[in-house]
Amino acid sequence: MWVYLALTAMIGYFLTKAIDHYNHRQRLKVLIKQRAADRKVNFEWAKNNFEKLDENRAVEISAKPFAELREALKNGEIGPVETLRAFQRKAYEATEKTNCVCLFIQNALETAEKLESLSKDPNYSKPPLFGVPVSIKESIHVKQMDSTLGYSQNINKPSESNSLSVDQLIRLGAIPFVHTNLPIALLSYGCSNPVYGSTSNPLDTSRVPGGSSGGESALVALGGSVLGIGTDVGGSIRTPASFCGIAGFKSSSDRSPQLGKTASIPGRQLLLSVEGPLAKNIDVCIEYLRLKWNDSDLCEKDIYMPPVRFQEDQFESKNPLKIGFYVNDGYQKASPAYERAVRVTVDALKDLGHQLVPFEVPHPDHMYSIFCAGATADGGLFLMNSLAMDVIPPECNIGFPVARLPHWIQRLLRKYWPNRRERQIIQELPHDTEEMRKMHEKIEDYRHEFVLAMRAKNLDAIVCPSFACPPPHHGIPNRLLSASSYTALYNLIDFAAGTVPVTVHLPEDEAELRKMKTEDSWDRKIVTESKDCDGLPVAVQIATPPFREEMCLRLLKEVETSIGLYHKK
Numbered sequence: 001m002w003v004y005l006a007l008t009a010m011i012g013y014f015l016t017k018a019i020d021h022y023n024h025r026q027r028l029k030v031l032i033k034q035r036a037a038d039r040k041v042n043f044e045w046a047k048n049n050f051e052k053l054d055e056n057r058a059v060e061i062s063a064k065p066f067a068e069l070r071e072a073l074k075n076g077e078i079g080p081v082e083t084l085r086a087f088q089r090k091a092y093e094a095t096e097k098t099n100c101v102c103l104f105i106q107n108a109l110e111t112a113e114k115l116e117s118l119s120k121d122p123n124y125s126k127p128p129l130f131g132v133p134v135s136i137k138e139s140i141h142v143k144q145m146d147s148t149l150g151y152s153q154n155i156n157k158p159s160e161s162n163s164l165s166v167d168q169l170i171r172l173g174a175i176p177f178v179h180t181n182l183p184i185a186l187l188s189y190g191c192s193n194p195v196y197g198s199t200s201n202p203l204d205t206s207r208v209p210g211g212s213s214g215g216e217s218a219l220v221a222l223g224g225s226v227l228g229i230g231t232d233v234g235g236s237i238r239t240p241a242s243f244c245g246i247a248g249f250k251s252s253s254d255r256s257p258q259l260g261k262t263a264s265i266p267g268r269q270l271l272l273s274v275e276g277p278l279a280k281n282i283d284v285c286i287e288y289l290r291l292k293w294n295d296s297d298l299c300e301k302d303i304y305m306p307p308v309r310f311q312e313d314q315f316e317s318k319n320p321l322k323i324g325f326y327v328n329d330g331y332q333k334a335s336p337a338y339e340r341a342v343r344v345t346v347d348a349l350k351d352l353g354h355q356l357v358p359f360e361v362p363h364p365d366h367m368y369s370i371f372c373a374g375a376t377a378d379g380g381l382f383l384m385n386s387l388a389m390d391v392i393p394p395e396c397n398i399g400f401p402v403a404r405l406p407h408w409i410q411r412l413l414r415k416y417w418p419n420r421r422e423r424q425i426i427q428e429l430p431h432d433t434e435e436m437r438k439m440h441e442k443i444e445d446y447r448h449e450f451v452l453a454m455r456a457k458n459l460d461a462i463v464c465p466s467f468a469c470p471p472p473h474h475g476i477p478n479r480l481l482s483a484s485s486y487t488a489l490y491n492l493i494d495f496a497a498g499t500v501p502v503t504v505h506l507p508e509d510e511a512e513l514r515k516m517k518t519e520d521s522w523d524r525k526i527v528t529e530s531k532d533c534d535g536l537p538v539a540v541q542i543a544t545p546p547f548r549e550e551m552c553l554r555l556l557k558e559v560e561t562s563i564g565l566y567h568k569k
């Protein structure tokens with residue numbers, strides 16, 4: 001009798017849970033449909049607005065590079081409203097091709113009109129970014145807009161205020177005008193979510209634009225924005241920038257506001273995401289960061305941010321530097337084109353008088369495993385629970401349901417998991433407070449070890465690949481984690497790092513790759529994804545210690561100027 005009652009109660013419990021879950025998913029599907037309809041209306045609004053400007057005039061304005069655009073806005077040759085319309089048109093075209101825009105920010109028109117009327121006052125002094133339209137990754141708060149992070153459960157939860165960086169941009173005279181696409185949960189270098197769908201690479205639409213700031217990279221590469229703001233906790237600015245042939249930069253965490261910002265995993269301790277710029281060339285990133293760091297208001301608003309101005313002495317210095325380089329980080333061998341990218345950069349930097357010496361990444365397997373542990377923070381539980389409460393298209397599946405199993409099963413699995421590199425990662429994921437403390441200790445120790453390794457060679461900076469393979473096809477990123485090891489390292493040790501494109505994939509790279517020894521499915525994917533990608537851009541990465549951001553920018557500029565692939569003023 002008791003057994004019968006217990007069994008009925010259990011069946012009842014699980015049935016109710018399953019029905020609740022089903023109903024929850026149905027509600028989310030309704031929200032997704034509503035958002036698609038609202039988005040159509042939003043795009044129509046943008047179209048009606050940009051069609052008020054003559055198309056030839058729009059083309060003329062949006063073709064202007066950043067510096068020229070700023071100058072034309074400053075001297076009144078063009079106005080903020082027509083500039084906004086010109087970029088709305090270009091962004092609309094870019095999103096027709098790649099699905100890079102989530103929504104147009106409708107308040108942008110009001111901001112542009114306000115700037116236009118202010119500029120009529122002869123006593124008005126134009127702020128430095130007067131009238132420049134800037135694109136913003138969807139996860140960054142813009143007042144009255146959702147930051148869904150690609151979760152349908154976050155639809156219709158508009159932000160009450162702007163993030164500090166969006167507020168700062170407005171203070172500087174810029175016009176945030178679009179929210180751009182990202183992968184659900186942000187912890188991917190793909191760019192797909194159930195709310196806004198998949199963004200494609202503008203250079204090959206069968207491939208991803210990179211992520212998580214992939215909407216930004218596609219939009220900027222297509223000229224739909226002269227400056228985009230993304231976020232990076234494992235490569236999410238640098239990877240999309242390098243996949244789309246543009247420049248991207250992430251600072252160390254102290255030099256970016258942390259107060260009030262969204263995070264893929266809230267409460268994460270040592271791996272903090274940072275906001276940073278993506279643009280057609282590094283000069284634009286430099287100019288933006290100069291304004292960002294010289295604006296004392298930002299540190300007043302985020303009182304935890306050290307008030308360090310743009311260090312012109314570091315940036316302008318002509319002193320030769322000692323720079324370490326590597327072509328293989330020892331964790332994931334990169335496609336040959338990335339090795340070539342490092343070698344041409346090394347030669348160019350030598351020609352400029354710098355000293356270049358080989359460098360080895362300490363304990364690469366350990367490095368990437370503790371990165372995954374630090375980036376997911378709680379053994380993947382928050383991530384997997386959040387995903388389980390949403391509607392996940394196959395290409396968005398992060399594929400780690402193990403995190404939701406009871407810890408004793410996970411402890412068993414981590415002993416016997418067949419794949420070596422996956423097992424190493426699983427072994428580092430913490431399951432209780434003791435393991436979590438140890439994880440933090442390992443990250444601190446690794447930072448120390450890395451700094452000592454750099455000091456032993458007296459290095460100022462490091463040059464290395466920006467990624468391990470060309471932009472993979474849609475659906476691949478979440479099944480090819482290891483390729484992100486080249487960017488992830490510099491989040492783990494909280495360095496400044498940036499990327500600029502320096503070459504393209506060539507047919508001989510593919511031939512060379514066939515010789516690569518493959519240990520597991522990750523290696524095999526590197527080989528298959530590197531096929532048929534001739535002509536796609538390849539970037540190099542440069543990293544420097546925290547508070548040496550300006551030195552990193554100096555080197556990126558030197559590289560871009562001497563060998564930059566698409567260096568255009």
Ligand SMILES: CCCCCCCC/C=C\CCCCCCCC(=O)NCC(=O)O
Nearest residue numbers: 186188189231232233234235236264273422
């Ligand atoms: C087989 C073991 C699976 C372990 C599960 C690990 C889950 C994924 C963790 C790390 C993946 C890293 C990919 C890098 C993507 C870049 C993320 C990023 O920078 N996001 C930006 C942000 O969060 O703001």
